[in-house]
Amino acid sequence: MSAAGQAGLKSRLYVGVLLCTALAAAPPLLAHHSFAMFDTTKRLTMSGSVTAFEWTNPHVYIELDVPDEKGAVKHWSVELGSPSILMQAGWKFSDVKVNDKISVVLNPLRSGEAGGLLVTATVRDGRVLGNGPGRVGGQP
DSSP, X not given: OOHHHHHHHHHHHHHHHHHHHHHHHHHHHHHOOOSTTBXXXXXXXXXXXXXXXXXXXXXXXXXXXXXXXXXOEEEEEEEOOOHHHHHHTTOXXXXXXXXXXXXXXXXXXXXXXXXXXXXXXXXXXXXXXXXSTTOTTSOO
């Protein structure tokens, strides 16, 4: 093969490797979402019983049954940061268990659905935990 042919082959190989690398990196980038779906100008405070605690990447979730003033129960889904960010703020995967009674302050979904982004949680031992380091009482 000539020198020109070898150079062209190396060039195509280089482009192919770059393309494969870019495609491999795309799914994680596309999987993460914006926080625009949460209304960070509003805060709701509620107390309820934990029905699930999902300590998973990329976000932790607390599923919460919250009774209203008439006793009717409404199910809420509360999104938190990643486990690594929460651990930096003092969280442990054992801080919340199914059937725990907890209180949360959250930024509600703009859609009006029963869900939101955690601002703070008061867990069973009375500790108030934020949604990441330095976020107790602050904006997420």
